[in-house]
Amino acid sequence: xxxxxxxxxxxxxxxxxxxxxxxxxxxxxxxxxxxxxxxxxxxxxxxxxxxxxxxxxxxxxxxxxxxxxxxxxxxxxxxxxxxxxxxxxxxxxxxxxxxxxxxxxxxxxxxxxxxxxxxxxxxxxxxxxxxxxxxxxxxxxxxxxxxxxxxxxxxxxxxxxxxxxxxxxxxxxxxxxxxxxxxxxxxxxxxxxxxxxxxxxxxxxxxxxxxxxxxxxxxxxxxxxxxxxxxxxxxxxxxxxxxxxxxxxxxxxxxxxxxxxxxxxxxxxxxxxxxxxxxxxxxxxxxxxxxxxxx
Numbered sequence: 358x359x360x361x362x363x364x365x366x367x368x369x370x371x372x373x374x375x376x377x378x379x380x381x382x383x384x385x386x387x388x389x390x391x392x393x394x395x396x397x398x399x400x401x402x403x404x405x406x407x408x409x410x411x412x413x414x415x416x417x418x419x420x421x422x423x424x425x426x427x428x429x430x431x432x433x434x435x436x437x438x439x440x441x442x443x444x445x446x447x448x449x450x451x452x453x454x455x456x457x458x459x460x461x462x463x464x465x466x467x468x469x470x471x472x473x474x475x476x477x478x479x480x481x482x483x484x485x486x487x488x489x490x491x492x493x494x495x496x497x498x499x500x501x502x503x504x505x506x507x508x509x510x511x512x513x514x515x516x517x518x519x520x521x522x523x524x525x526x527x528x529x530x531x532x533x534x535x536x537x538x539x540x541x542x543x544x545x546x547x548x549x550x551x552x553x554x555x556x557x558x559x560x561x562x563x564x565x566x567x568x569x570x571x572x573x574x575x576x577x578x579x580x581x582x583x584x585x586x587x588x589x590x591x592x593x594x595x596x597x598x599x600x601x602x603x604x605x606x607x608x609x610x611x612x613x614x615x616x617x618x619x620x621x622x623x624x625x626x627x628x629x630x631x632x633x634x635x636x637x638x639x640x641x642x643x644x645x646x647x648x649x650x651x652x
Contacts, residue, residue: 360408362401366423369445372432375423376416376446377401379408385479385641386452389415390443392461392486392623393560394525395547396422399460403626406634410642414455416446418466420559422550434559435566436462440469447477456641458482461599461623462563465570468577475580480587480641481614483607484633485599485623488577492603494596504561505568516564520557522548532595532622539627581610588614589640591633593621615640 362379377389377397387407389400397415404413417424418439419432432438443466447455456479459467464486471478487493500519503512518524526544530536551557588611592604607614617636619625626633 360405362404362408362413364423367446367449369442369449372419372425372427372442374416374419374425374442374446376414377404378412378414379404380410380412382412384410384412386412386414386455387458387482387637387641388443388447388452388455388467389413389458390460390463390467391415391417391421392463393563394520394528394551395543395624396550398422398546399543399624399626400458402630403634406630407637410638411456414446414450414452416443418443418462420556426550426553426556428555429559429562432559434562436465436469436563436569439563440466444470444473453477454479456480456482458484458637459486460484461486464488465567465573468573468580471584471586472573472576472580475584475586478584478586480589481611482589482591482637482641483604483614484591484625485593485596487599487603488574488581489603489606490571490574491606492599493571494598494600496597501564501567504565508565513561516561517557519564520551520560525551528598528623529627530622531597532593533624534620534628539624543624543627578610581607585611585613587640589636590614590616591625591629591636592616592618593623593625594618595621596623598623 366373366375391397391399396417400415419442420426457467500515504516525548529543533539619629
């Protein structure tokens with residue numbers, strides 16, 4: 358079976374949404390949801406590693422990657438709106454069920470999809486994305502809380518630094534076991550898109566809107582307890598943004614989840630792609646539910 362990745366677009370709510378696709382559409386689907394400051398490009402090596410067993414769809418959100426990036430005067434950049442367009446893509450593509458792979462921003466988007474239509478979601482791969490206050494590190498608290506309390510030029514500055522070249526490079530390198538193993542194309546390509554006129558303005562809008570995700574944590578946690586999705590947690594344990602207590606907290610609500618620790622940071626796939634692919638195949642390659650283990 359071919360593991361070729363295809364690069365496609367679809368119109369969703371009048372916006373062009375770019376997505377990567379690979380694998381047999383008759384196979385179980387994994388919907389891969391990227392984080393900040395990147396796009397579906399973060400999955401470019403994982404997709405072919407899974408395409409022999411799964412059907413993969415990896416979209417770019419509105420304003421990210423190769424999808425349409427309207428100005429903030431033309432589009433309201435909120436997590437509700439980003440999730441609405443991902444949900445719309447699910448409908449346009451006729452996806453009847455899928456496993457959610459979520460990293461960073463992928464969590465608040467994917468958990469919205471799950472809360473809205475849990476019957477479509479056959480499981481979670483959770484990779485350094487948060488649904489618990491105990492998982493929020495000191496670094497994002499320092500950036501976000503002042504912005505949430507009083508947005509002005511002073512409180513916006515740390516948020517803009519977050520999506521500067523220095524900030525983007527830090528996201529990719531922090532916690533890496535061997536920084537030389539991290540492809541510099543990651544932050545160079547991400548920053549080229551972040552530096553488009555007006556892009557950092559709406560990125561700050563999203564950082565401000567992140568408070569809506571925190572407000573939804575109890576709703577998502579209740580959904581976890583109610584539906585108990587099959588879950589694999591892959592966590593870079595040196596991530597200063599989403600810290601290890603946030604990974605362990607999922608086990609309180611999804612006690613059968615499998616938790617795998619990686620010697621990595623906020624991003625894990627450059628150094629650990631084959632391991633992540635192997636874990637996904639173990640957990641989701643059959644109908645059996647995984648046992649709760651830690652590695």
